[in-house]
Amino acid sequence: MAQRNYSLLGPDAQRAVETGLATAEWYHTDIPRKDMKTLMKREDRPAIRDTIILFGAMLGFVAIAIALMPSWWALPFWLAYGVLYGSAMDSRWHECGHGTAFKTGWMNDALYQIASFCMVRNPVVWRWSHARHHTDTIIVGRDPEIVAMRPPALFRIFLNVFGILDAINGWGRMMRNAAGQLDPEEASFIPEREQAKVYRVARIWVAIYAATLCSAIAFQSWVPVLVIGSPRLYGAWHHVMTGVLQHAGLADNVLDHRLNSRTVYMNPISRFIYWNMNYHVEHHMFPMVPYHRLPELHEKIKHDLPVPNGSILAAYREVWPALKRQLRYEDYFLRRSLPASAKPYREDLHTEALGVPAE
Amino acid sequence: MADWVDACAVDDIEEEDLIRFDYGDRTFAIYRSPDDAYFCTDGLCTHENVHLEDGLVMNYVIECPKHNGQFDYRTGEAKRAPVCVNLGTYPVKVEAGRVWIQI
Numbered sequence A: 001m002a003q004r005n006y007s008l009l010g011p012d013a014q015r016a017v018e019t020g021l022a023t024a025e026w027y028h029t030d031i032p033r034k035d036m037k038t039l040m041k042r043e044d045r046p047a048i049r050d051t052i053i054l055f056g057a058m059l060g061f062v063a064i065a066i067a068l069m070p071s072w073w074a075l076p077f078w079l080a081y082g083v084l085y086g087s088a089m090d091s092r093w094h095e096c097g098h099g100t101a102f103k104t105g106w107m108n109d110a111l112y113q114i115a116s117f118c119m120v121r122n123p124v125v126w127r128w129s130h131a132r133h134h135t136d137t138i139i140v141g142r143d144p145e146i147v148a149m150r151p152p153a154l155f156r157i158f159l160n161v162f163g164i165l166d167a168i169n170g171w172g173r174m175m176r177n178a179a180g181q182l183d184p185e186e187a188s189f190i191p192e193r194e195q196a197k198v199y200r201v202a203r204i205w206v207a208i209y210a211a212t213l214c215s216a217i218a219f220q221s222w223v224p225v226l227v228i229g230s231p232r233l234y235g236a237w238h239h240v241m242t243g244v245l246q247h248a249g250l251a252d253n254v255l256d257h258r259l260n261s262r263t264v265y266m267n268p269i270s271r272f273i274y275w276n277m278n279y280h281v282e283h284h285m286f287p288m289v290p291y292h293r294l295p296e297l298h299e300k301i302k303h304d305l306p307v308p309n310g311s312i313l314a315a316y317r318e319v320w321p322a323l324k325r326q327l328r329y330e331d332y333f334l335r336r337s338l339p340a341s342a343k344p345y346r347e348d349l350h351t352e353a354l355g356v357p358a359e
Numbered sequence B: 001m002a003d004w005v006d007a008c009a010v011d012d013i014e015e016e017d018l019i020r021f022d023y024g025d026r027t028f029a030i031y032r033s034p035d036d037a038y039f040c041t042d043g044l045c046t047h048e049n050v051h052l053e054d055g056l057v058m059n060y061v062i063e064c065p066k067h068n069g070q071f072d073y074r075t076g077e078a079k080r081a082p083v084c085v086n087l088g089t090y091p092v093k094v095e096a097g098r099v100w101i102q103i
Ligand code: FES
Pocket: B045, B046, B047, B048, B049, B050, B064, B065, B066, B067, B068, B069, B070, B082, B083
């Protein structure tokens, strides 16, 4: 395959439309409607509990960190706060963007707005971008949320461990949106009628950052900046660590999430921060299922899915060599084998896109 | 003048649920609300033409299975992004245990 072009306005985008890869029908494991209805059922309770724990922990860590300043003992508390701000908010943004975390609409919307602010992702822009990620998952030129490209942009990922590129990009776009302008790529997936909302949110954010900076100057203190804004940098590592595992090293330009997404068993703390998005194949196949039901969904359909990686470390043991190999040979990817109980991949749909599978 | 078409039996649809109904080359979604009323809309989501049959009915809202866009199935009104365009709706009547739609 010729070198991949990830621009949403480039030749690969055009090719995906021409070859029927864009907006196509994807494989789903069969689940009886009755079971699916139970799995999709919305509840407020789990997300209210988790949100109380999240905000309670954030408040607690910040209070202790401030009380301990200027001692170095404050550092671990700032780092813990940072992970909740710069990583747990990523998964809250994600779940509430789908509208599945809470049963009550305004609760989803409120947490979505807060999480979008923390992650510096315009809530309107990113709702549309994420819809595209679900329509055209890892379709080159169509999916705006591909993290590990081919060849993998490892330095870019490394910088994002500290939030550097994503946050700076987000703040740059915020300024542009606040000035009433939209990036041409954003304009390609946001309907015109939604664009005024993009600008309004960006202006509110600029006001919040301005107030934060003013209070830091007025009080001659770093605290306002450590609480608002900078945790997006120093707390980003966990969401990058887990996010890379979602699709990296796997196939692109396919129509079966079992080929391009990865489920990884994770420890309970990471699962709390990540809100169960480690069940990623399951989430992509059935985005209607709330995060707290994903383990149940996993049990129901695992007979039809590749065997999950046993831990974050085990997943990186698989991903890292694959990424290194893609640096030299970008058509390389890991083909996940299916258990005997699974419905086989449709080779007829994927022959071209599959390229050269790993042994 | 649109015709009345016999679509299904009242018990073919569970309470607070929907079924798909195909007629010629057209496809529809027929809903049974929590208070036992019946409604009919176009079957395909106005965002990306995904069928609503696998979606979730919550009170008077149908949530699309692809990107969680929502419509009020009584009026077809688009309620939640990424859907912006309303769904077409069709008159429904129930007679002798059968659901009829006017299409
Ligand atoms: S296809 Fe229905 S919300 Fe996108």
